[in-house]
Amino acid sequence: MCGVALSSTTSVSFLKQDVNQAVRLFKNAARRYWTRQEKVTNMVANQQYYQMPADFVRVTEVRVNSNGLNFPTILINSEHLWNKLNIIRL
Helix, strand or coil: CCCCCCCCHHHHHHHHHHHHHHHHHHHHHCCCCCCCCCCCCCCCCCCCCCCCCCCCCCCCCCCEEECCEEECCCCCCCHHHHHHHCCCCC
8 A cells, every 4th residue: 555564553644634635625726615514522531623524624612511501612823822732740
């Protein structure tokens, strides 16, 4: 498979990300219209990152709902601030 050993999950993961990025770029260059879809996922305690589907392009809104309560979300505009918020202190 593209010269990548299937036992190397890191390599396969990077390959999947590259293919997904190429598909997004192709669709954008082809001027495909954007469609809005709503996706729902279950939150997992202590899990920060979630895999997005292959046809994912951009997030326009995030809603966090737990037992009928809506929790506000805060947009983080810079990678620098994101990294600062995620520092693990020992």
